[in-house]
Amino acid sequence: MKVRLAQLAHARSGDKGDTANVGLIALRQEFYPLLVSEVTAARVKEHFRGICKGGVERFELPNLAALNFLLHESLGGGGTLSLMTDAQGKTFSTALLRMEIEIADEAAAQLGLS
């Protein structure tokens, strides 16, 4: 079944120049392995197609049950150069939470998601 990341995680985003960072934090510890296996840099890049013009890097923080994504060239030049409403990338957090992943029905049931 399809599950939206908003059911599995909360998020916070910010900026570093023209790069947006999105932290994806598992709502429960047991969701973290699912995020690690399914929310890959490649899939995040695809999710943000049209928004993220550069590469996407992913870092794992198992101590916080979180992933950190860097979305390069996403902020229209960033900082004072950008013309975007969200030049600081503060709404990229919930944009990532829109992403859907596929989970096997039994796994979903075990995690209490169905």
Added chain:
Amino acid sequence: MKATVRIAAGQGFWGDLPDAPVRQVQGGPIDYLMLDYLAEVTMSIMQKQKARDPNAGYARDFVPLLKEILPVCVERDIKVVANAGGVNVPGCAAAVRDVANELGLGDKVRIGMVTGDDILDRVDELLGRGIELHNLDTGEPLAVVRNRIQSANAYLGAAPIVEALGLGANVVITGRATDTGLTLGPMIHEFGWADDDWDRLAAGTIAGHIIECGAQCSGGNCQYDWENIPDLANVGFPIAEASPDGTFIITKHEGTGGRVNVPSVKEQLLYEMGDPHEYITPDCVADFTTIHLADDGPNRVRVFGIKGRPATDSLKVSISYSSGFKAVGTLVYAWPDAYKKAQAADRVLRERLDRLGLKFEQVLTEFVGANATHGPLAAPSSNELAEVQLRVGVRGNDRAAVERFTKEIAPLILTGPPAVTGFAGGRPKVEEIVAYWPALIPKSEITSAVQLLAD
């Protein structure tokens, strides 16, 4: 040595809630109040102010704030650490001394000044000696923007703040310094941590990262269970309650609104983060993958287990330079077909700009209420939307072209699609863009200076 030291954040950025630092001082016991006044390009504004008036060039609102809180701070031995000095630390310090004298506290307020960050006058000398200050993001050499530079400052770390506190200062004013250093400095001073105690330096650094954005770790901008966060109108700004062993508690004053819990602290930890293994500061390299959090009671989160590594040989430098002009115009279109009308207006506007032969580096159109924040991820716009704001921005080196654009917005009201409003703000302003150039400089090139302001 104190058993614990309470360091309170007074503001998350210059322009944050004006009464937050006052409430921190009045709302319960704290030992230090730390305040960050410098965004990336703030220094350029301050350099311009100093060019017009040699006594200016610092964060002016720091002075009236101190007028309000100095009596309580002196009475309760609360020290204030702030980068309010901008490009005129002595000027700021003198203004603070005047306020202290007005309050009859002149002999009780000792002002520490930290300087040495400003390298604007040294840029040619540095470039001439082969220190390229190339852009950390693009790799370009600084020579590319040499004649447009407006400010250049190295980020000093905690050490000069520690030195100022060691001289007995109870108000420490710096120029450009890392936000984390403003929190770490007091900890080093109170606990006597060695400058190679990497794990503890990393812990203090991370405490600084957590509280440096003010309420953004104590319930503000918190996505987790946001609707149930109580009383944000009275949100309590965060306090780091630090122990000598490097562990600390994030908390806030009793009776304040907001919420400090593991999720809110996690969100702030992930904010503006690059590679979590390598959070590089002048004082150490902190490893965010070693942070452990545990709830420690209502609105108390314990942070422990942090590891760090040696500092690098460089300091980060923030250089600001002029980079053209920009302007943004907006109009609001109402139901029915608000989105279609806004799109039609955008086409009319762009055709007029083309016909006028105006050239821009970039023209960006957004439809607020439809898809401005999430772009292609937003659901397709319904014709039933109540209203959509057309938002068009232009950026370019030709000021006249940008100015001409600003005159093409209001006419759309009488010469474009119907049911349009939201123009009462007047013609958009042309803004001079001051852009940010991050670079590195060897630590050996920077010497900080610390002294107490003489009476």
